[in-house]
Amino acid sequence: MSEAEHCTAAANTMLPVARPFMASQRGKEMRSVSVVIPTVGRPELGRAIASALSQQAMPSEILVVADTLAPIDLPDHPLVKLLRVGPGAGGNVARQAGIVAAKGELIALLDDDDEWLHDHLANQHDIIPQDPANVHWIASSRLFAQDAKGDSEVWPQRLMSASETLPQYIFRKTSLVGGVGFIQASTLLFPRQLALEVPFDEALKFHQDVSWLVDLSKLDDDIAVYQAPKPSVIYYIGSATVSRKITASQSISWADRLDPADRRTIGDFVVVHSIQGAKNSGSLIAMIRTLRTGLRIGRPGGWAIAYAASLILQTAVAKLLIRIR
Template sequence: MGPTQSNPLVSVVVPTYERPEAANRAIESVLDQTYRPIELIVVDDHSPRPVADALGPINADDVQVTTIRHEENRGGNAARNTGLDAATGEFVAFLDDDDEWLPKKLERQVTALEREDAGFAYTGVRNVGPDGETISITSSSNGGRVTKRLLFGNFIGTFSAVMARRTVIERAGRLDERLPSWQDWEYYVRLSQYGRCVAIPEPLVVRHNAPTGQISRSIEPKREVSYPLLLERFRPIASEYDVERKMEGYLSYALGRAALSNGDYAGARRDFIRSIVRYPFDPSFYLYLAAAAGGRYAYPSLRTVKRYVTRLTA
């Protein structure tokens, strides 16, 4: 899709902190988009070295670039909110600084949102390791009215896969800056209350998984802050669908999986037991409880067992 006067403006919000090389890669993938016009908003969350000093030259037709720097480090959602405050486009897309897009990502999403008259859209994601090797590929498939399904887990994934209409974002409100993790999951539930979702199966996002340093790898913020906040936020919505106990079961399950991946086996056991008490109908809860009971010797074999169980029940 070439640039035309009829194309609506897309605002791209890139929050970044102390990763100039990754940020340059992310920005380059924005400039390589087949869609125009684009408003690119880079929000530097007070990096020790200002990101503006490290960015390469940005020369592209129909790309308006704005760089904003926080006076203190405030976190990813605060940076996204700053970008939203500055955005003027009809559509808004998020891109984390350690991710990148394939060239047709924006074009495919704008086309889908306009065709379906939907509120937001997401794409599949290719997850890669430090050496660029593909770890996994997720394909999006859940579309339509997805609020109820989102209460049981974040099937959308990274912010980098999402584009939303500005009108839907305005109704959903600002992102919750109190959340140190699961910020995306909480926000998708709110977006879904004000617009239909479009799933674009192709993996048009490349997510670079670093071995350390990602906040999602820390269990304590999830346990002490994110879990109680999401429980409080999701309960009234779940009550409307009469799935409060099921929602609580899946939220405890998500917490248990995070604990398990961080080596907190005792905490994971408590989380999985709570998930079973609240919703005893998902076999995965029992499988993960068994892995947590086996500790560090059982957990590595869990993926193999899950594949075997999946084949038996398919």
């Protein structure tokens, strides 16, 4: 059984026993961490909480922030606390409410349908700066992206280079298959003070966590990004997420947040990411229009254009086959 499968099985059978983190194991004193889990009451919430309670490096508290009036079933554990917002306030409202209420020096985000492997917080603690006065940094890790069939692969393929900004790393396409960076919410660890200085935009209903990363890139002081190369998060994909409901026009409008001087990043974002909204709508015409928009308002790279063209061609062929049948 793989480590990922073992973690899932444990979460489905019983609440794991909390194992306190011993400083001598890692050679560093553990900084206090508040886990913030925004939720709408998904059935997978128990699995997420169990994974947070199974950490080698135990958090100081686990704040479950419910954006619903429905009852929330929580384990009877002194670290687990329930907060409420909304209902229907949005993921960023829940995240920020948890951050404001947190008592820990650091914040670790965990979506309610994802889970951590047991060494997630310990691995991240190994790579972060230890100076409490330094609050302009974020930490992330690779993850196992698992689909509904149980198949998984490691994301991102490559880590961020020193010459890239956060938007360039996340949005620029450097190869036909993959070729973009990825920093997912459930991998994020950062100082609480940073999120008070640059709060999550509570008005946003989509592109929420990545919008915060873009906002961080606009700070006068460069944000340091620390990435653990070992995957320590299981990210479940394929469900009816908010990202699948974003229209191409909404996504293109969001691109106004990007640096207008960086036309390559704007172009790549539109023709690689915004085009997914057009594809989800089932409109071939909308996909072509999105590509044209990306070419007009940005300067997408060759790999981004090739990706969009291949996606349009695949969609056209699929529609033709349906007609023939």
